[in-house]
Amino acid sequence: MGHVRNYIIGDVMARMKRLRGFNVLHPFGWDAFGLPAENAAIKSGIHPETSTLDNIAHMKGQLQRLGISYAWERELATCLPEYYKFNQWIFLKMFERGLAYRRRSSVNWCPSCQTVLANEQVVDGACWRCGTPVETRELEQWFFRITEYADQLLKGLDTLEAWPEKVVLMQRNWIGRSEGARITFPVVPAGGGTPAAGDAIEIFTTRIDTIYGATFVLLAPEHAIVHRFANESADPKAMRDRVARFRALDRGARLTGAIDKEGFDTGRTAINPFTGEAVPIWVANFVLAEYGTGAIMAVPAHDQRDFEFARKYQLPIRIAVQTGDEAASVESLTEASSAYGRVVNSGPYTGQEAPAVIKTMIADAERRGVGAGEIQYRLKDWGISRQRYWGTPIPVLYCDKDGVVPVPYEQLPVRLPTVTTFTGRGDSPLAQVPEFVNTTCPTCGGPARRETDTMDTFVDSSWYYLRFCDPTNTEQPFDPAKAAYWMPVDFYSGGVEHAILHLLYSRFFTRVLRDVGLVNFDEPFTRLLTQGMVLKDGHVMSKSKGNVVDPDDMLEKYGADPLRLYVMFVAPPEKEVEWNDAGLDGSFRFLVRVWRMVDHWAETIGGEGIPACGDDCTPAERDLRRKTHETIRRVTADIEDRMHLNTAVSSLMELVNELYKFSEGTAHGAPARVEPSGGRTDRLQTIAVLREAIDALVVMLSPFAPHTAEELWANLGHADGLSNAEWPAFDAEVAKADEVVVPVQINGKVRARLTVPAGIADDDLRELALSDAAVRTHITGKTVRKVMIAKGPLVSIVVQ
RNA sequence: GCGGAAGUGGCGGAACGGCAGACGCGCUAGCCUCAGGAGCUAGUUGGAGCAAUCCAGUGGGGGUUCAAAUCCCCCCUUCCGCACCA
CATH class of the missing domain: 3.10.20.590 (Ubiquitin-like (UB roll))
Incomplete structure (x- = not known):
C-alpha cells in the first residue's frame, strides 16, 4: 500500500501538470534484479526470471487498474540485457577513469551456507537463514570511488532547495566532512635510539590544538604496522593472538551494541613531533581502521574515549586547553573537556586561542615537514561486488598474461547465463557455469576467466531516470540531447528509506555522467518529496506481521477512484498514515455525492454554447462564483506549491457542499432547459454560473478521481475528453469578497x-x-x- | 551519547503570528422510508447558563507581542537517523 500511495501522489502531480499545459514525462520502470527473487529461487526452485516477470505482470495490472497514467511505451526493466548492458557500459567508463577499482575487503561470511551476506542479512551477528554466527572474510571486491566526489556531493547539497531538510542533513552527516591535519609521529626503533627516516605512524586529528596533551598513540588492530611490531617483539605469536582476538571480538560486539574499550601496549614508542617526547604506542579496539589513517594521537584530557582508556590503563593525562579562568588539575578531572579555548602547557603556543592557533600549528607542521592540513570524509567507497546470481555481470575478465581486462564495449552486454539450480551455497553462482567463466582474452586471444560477481542493484537504480529519456537506445545509455530536454527530474517522490543510499548514489552517477559528457547538470532531482509510510495497527505493513491491506482487495471493493481519493485525503503526503477502512467509505460517498449533483444538472447545463458568466448575478450566484474561484486558487496552490494534496481534496469537498446549498436554493431542482437564443437571461445566468462551477470541479477532481471525472465530463456534453481540457483559470476579481x-x-x-x-x-x-x-x-x-x-x-x- | 522531527476534539487532520478545530470519519437528533450499514437537514472541545453570552483550552512551565497552536528558552513524551569517525 505504501508503494501505491507513492504512485498516486506522482499521478496526481502528473495529471495536474498536464492539464496546466506541460509536456509531462511520467514513466515507470522495474527495479527487477536483487535478492528477493534469488532467495525465492533458493526456497521454491522457481527461476528468478520467471518469478520476476510474473511479479511484473501482476503489478503492472494493478497499476493500470489504479489508473496511474504512466508512459508505458517507455517502460523498462533493469533485469533485461537491453538495460543492464548500459550498467556495464557505465562501469567501463568508470574503470577508464579510475573510478572503478578492485581491492581486498572484508565481507560477512556465513560458514554454514558458504556464502557472502549483505549487512542487512546479518541479524544480531548471525546468518538470517541458518542462524550461524557470521565471520569476516577478506575477498577481492570491486569498488566505485565515490569518495572522489565527496566534496562535490557535499557542496551540491546547498543547491537542493526543494529537498526536505531532513534528507539534506542525513546526507551531510553521512558524507561527514572533517577538517583537520595529518601528523607524522616517528617510530623509535625496537631497541631504542633515533627513529629511522621515513619510519613513522601517521595520525589524523581535528584537534591539533591539543597535541601538547597527546600522551600516547593508538592503533587500530588492523593497522599494517602492528604486524611489524609483532615480528619485532620478543613474543610475536602472543601479540598476533591478541590482535586476532580483538579483531574477532570487535566484530561480534559491534553488531550487538557497545563494546568495552580495550587495548594493549605494543612496547614501542613514537615521538610527538611538537613536544619531542617519546610516547607509548598501544593497540585499541575502538580505533577504526577504515577512518583516517587507522591511528590516532590520544589526548585523554580533551577526548572522552581517550580519557576512559587512559584511566583504565593508568596512562598519563596532560591538560593542553583551558576554557575558564582557572586551570583545572589533572587529578580532579572526572571527564574529558572537548571545548575549544586557550592553549596551555603548549610550549611556544601557550596562551593562543582556538581556532587561530589551529591554523598556526598546521602551518608550522607543514613548514617543518611533520604534517599537513587534511580533510577527511566519513563516506567510504562504494563496494559493488555481490556474490550473487540475479544481478548485472561485472564486465571484466582475468587473463594470466594481461591481468585485469575490461570487456570491450562492442562485446556488451555480458549476458547473465541461465543457471537452473540455486542452493545458496558456495561462491558466486556464476562461478559454477563453465561456459560463462571460460572465455578468451580480447587483448592476447589466450584463455581468460570472467569475473563471476554481479553488481549491487543500487547501480541499476542510480541512472534509470536518465534511461527513460531514451529507453530504446542501443548505442549508448541515452541520447544526451534527449536528456537535456527532459532532465533533471522536476519532481521525485519516494520513501525516506532512500534518503541516503539511492539518492546519494544517483547524485554521484549524475556527476560521473556529466564528466563523461552525457549530461549537462549536477543534480538529478530538483524537487524531492519523501512520502510517509502506510501503517496498519501502528506497524509497517508486512507479510510476516500479517497486517497487509491488499490494494487489489480495495480495488475490488471500491474501485480505483475512491481508493486514490482516500489515500490523498487522509494526510499530507509526507506524513505517515494509519490505514482505516471507514475513511475509504467516506471517499466513496463523496464521489457518489459529486456524481449525483453533476447528474442532477447535466442535462440543464450540459452541451456546447453556454455563454460565459455575466455580471448581473443574484447574491447566491455571486457567492457560488466566488467559491468557485476561491477553490481554484486553493486547489492549484495546494497541489503545485505546497503539495498538500489532502487540503486540495477538502477544498473540492467544500465546493461540492456549496453546490448542494446552491441547488437547494434554486427551487429544489433544475430550471427548465433554456435555449441560449430565446431563454430568459436570469436562467441563462444561473446556468452559466453552475456550468463554470461544475466544469471547474470536474477538471480539478480529475487528477484524484480520473475515471469518475472523465465520465462526468462526457455527461456534461464535452465532446473532447479530459485530456484536452484545461485547468480552470483563477480570476482574482471574481474571488474577491464584497x-x-x-x-x-x-x-x-x-x-x-x-x-x-x-x-x-x-x-x-x-x-x-x-x-x-x-x-x-x-x-x-x-x-x-x-x-x-x-x-x-x-x-x-x-x-x- | 549526538542530531532531527513531531505532540491540536472520540479519530485522521486544518490553521503555521491575527476568529483554534476547515474537510472527513465516528457519534446524536430530526426528516424521508416497510426497512436501512442509503439519502437529506441540524448538532458534536470541556465547563456554567433557558438564552444572549461568559470562563478554560493546541504535552508541561516560562518569555517575546496589542495578538502565540504558530516565534524564543527550559522540561516531558513519542518517532526517526547516526552511533566510539579522533
Missing part, C-alpha cells in the same frame, strides 16, 4: 465581529469598531490605549 467579517479583539480576545464592505478604509473601520454595541460594553469605563488595524483585516483594541 463584504468581509472583521473580528474585533479587545485585550487579545475576540469580542465582536463586524460585517463591513471589503476594502474599507482603516479610519472608517476603526470608527465602526468603536461604536459597535458589543465592543462598547467591553470598553466603557476603561481607557482605550491603542486601536490598531492588522492585515486581514482585524481590529485590535487595547484598554485599561
Whole structure:
C-alpha cells in the first residue's frame, strides 16, 4: 500500500501538470534484479526470471487498474540485457577513469551456507537463514570511488532547495566532512635510539590544538604496522593472538551494541613531533581502521574515549586547553573537556586561542615537514561486488598474461547465463557455469576467466531516470540531447528509506555522467518529496506481521477512484498514515455525492454554447462564483506549491457542499432547459454560473478521481475528453469578497465581529469598531490605549 | 551519547503570528422510508447558563507581542537517523 500511495501522489502531480499545459514525462520502470527473487529461487526452485516477470505482470495490472497514467511505451526493466548492458557500459567508463577499482575487503561470511551476506542479512551477528554466527572474510571486491566526489556531493547539497531538510542533513552527516591535519609521529626503533627516516605512524586529528596533551598513540588492530611490531617483539605469536582476538571480538560486539574499550601496549614508542617526547604506542579496539589513517594521537584530557582508556590503563593525562579562568588539575578531572579555548602547557603556543592557533600549528607542521592540513570524509567507497546470481555481470575478465581486462564495449552486454539450480551455497553462482567463466582474452586471444560477481542493484537504480529519456537506445545509455530536454527530474517522490543510499548514489552517477559528457547538470532531482509510510495497527505493513491491506482487495471493493481519493485525503503526503477502512467509505460517498449533483444538472447545463458568466448575478450566484474561484486558487496552490494534496481534496469537498446549498436554493431542482437564443437571461445566468462551477470541479477532481471525472465530463456534453481540457483559470476579481467579517479583539480576545464592505478604509473601520454595541460594553469605563488595524483585516483594541 | 522531527476534539487532520478545530470519519437528533450499514437537514472541545453570552483550552512551565497552536528558552513524551569517525 505504501508503494501505491507513492504512485498516486506522482499521478496526481502528473495529471495536474498536464492539464496546466506541460509536456509531462511520467514513466515507470522495474527495479527487477536483487535478492528477493534469488532467495525465492533458493526456497521454491522457481527461476528468478520467471518469478520476476510474473511479479511484473501482476503489478503492472494493478497499476493500470489504479489508473496511474504512466508512459508505458517507455517502460523498462533493469533485469533485461537491453538495460543492464548500459550498467556495464557505465562501469567501463568508470574503470577508464579510475573510478572503478578492485581491492581486498572484508565481507560477512556465513560458514554454514558458504556464502557472502549483505549487512542487512546479518541479524544480531548471525546468518538470517541458518542462524550461524557470521565471520569476516577478506575477498577481492570491486569498488566505485565515490569518495572522489565527496566534496562535490557535499557542496551540491546547498543547491537542493526543494529537498526536505531532513534528507539534506542525513546526507551531510553521512558524507561527514572533517577538517583537520595529518601528523607524522616517528617510530623509535625496537631497541631504542633515533627513529629511522621515513619510519613513522601517521595520525589524523581535528584537534591539533591539543597535541601538547597527546600522551600516547593508538592503533587500530588492523593497522599494517602492528604486524611489524609483532615480528619485532620478543613474543610475536602472543601479540598476533591478541590482535586476532580483538579483531574477532570487535566484530561480534559491534553488531550487538557497545563494546568495552580495550587495548594493549605494543612496547614501542613514537615521538610527538611538537613536544619531542617519546610516547607509548598501544593497540585499541575502538580505533577504526577504515577512518583516517587507522591511528590516532590520544589526548585523554580533551577526548572522552581517550580519557576512559587512559584511566583504565593508568596512562598519563596532560591538560593542553583551558576554557575558564582557572586551570583545572589533572587529578580532579572526572571527564574529558572537548571545548575549544586557550592553549596551555603548549610550549611556544601557550596562551593562543582556538581556532587561530589551529591554523598556526598546521602551518608550522607543514613548514617543518611533520604534517599537513587534511580533510577527511566519513563516506567510504562504494563496494559493488555481490556474490550473487540475479544481478548485472561485472564486465571484466582475468587473463594470466594481461591481468585485469575490461570487456570491450562492442562485446556488451555480458549476458547473465541461465543457471537452473540455486542452493545458496558456495561462491558466486556464476562461478559454477563453465561456459560463462571460460572465455578468451580480447587483448592476447589466450584463455581468460570472467569475473563471476554481479553488481549491487543500487547501480541499476542510480541512472534509470536518465534511461527513460531514451529507453530504446542501443548505442549508448541515452541520447544526451534527449536528456537535456527532459532532465533533471522536476519532481521525485519516494520513501525516506532512500534518503541516503539511492539518492546519494544517483547524485554521484549524475556527476560521473556529466564528466563523461552525457549530461549537462549536477543534480538529478530538483524537487524531492519523501512520502510517509502506510501503517496498519501502528506497524509497517508486512507479510510476516500479517497486517497487509491488499490494494487489489480495495480495488475490488471500491474501485480505483475512491481508493486514490482516500489515500490523498487522509494526510499530507509526507506524513505517515494509519490505514482505516471507514475513511475509504467516506471517499466513496463523496464521489457518489459529486456524481449525483453533476447528474442532477447535466442535462440543464450540459452541451456546447453556454455563454460565459455575466455580471448581473443574484447574491447566491455571486457567492457560488466566488467559491468557485476561491477553490481554484486553493486547489492549484495546494497541489503545485505546497503539495498538500489532502487540503486540495477538502477544498473540492467544500465546493461540492456549496453546490448542494446552491441547488437547494434554486427551487429544489433544475430550471427548465433554456435555449441560449430565446431563454430568459436570469436562467441563462444561473446556468452559466453552475456550468463554470461544475466544469471547474470536474477538471480539478480529475487528477484524484480520473475515471469518475472523465465520465462526468462526457455527461456534461464535452465532446473532447479530459485530456484536452484545461485547468480552470483563477480570476482574482471574481474571488474577491464584497463584504468581509472583521473580528474585533479587545485585550487579545475576540469580542465582536463586524460585517463591513471589503476594502474599507482603516479610519472608517476603526470608527465602526468603536461604536459597535458589543465592543462598547467591553470598553466603557476603561481607557482605550491603542486601536490598531492588522492585515486581514482585524481590529485590535487595547484598554485599561 | 549526538542530531532531527513531531505532540491540536472520540479519530485522521486544518490553521503555521491575527476568529483554534476547515474537510472527513465516528457519534446524536430530526426528516424521508416497510426497512436501512442509503439519502437529506441540524448538532458534536470541556465547563456554567433557558438564552444572549461568559470562563478554560493546541504535552508541561516560562518569555517575546496589542495578538502565540504558530516565534524564543527550559522540561516531558513519542518517532526517526547516526552511533566510539579522533
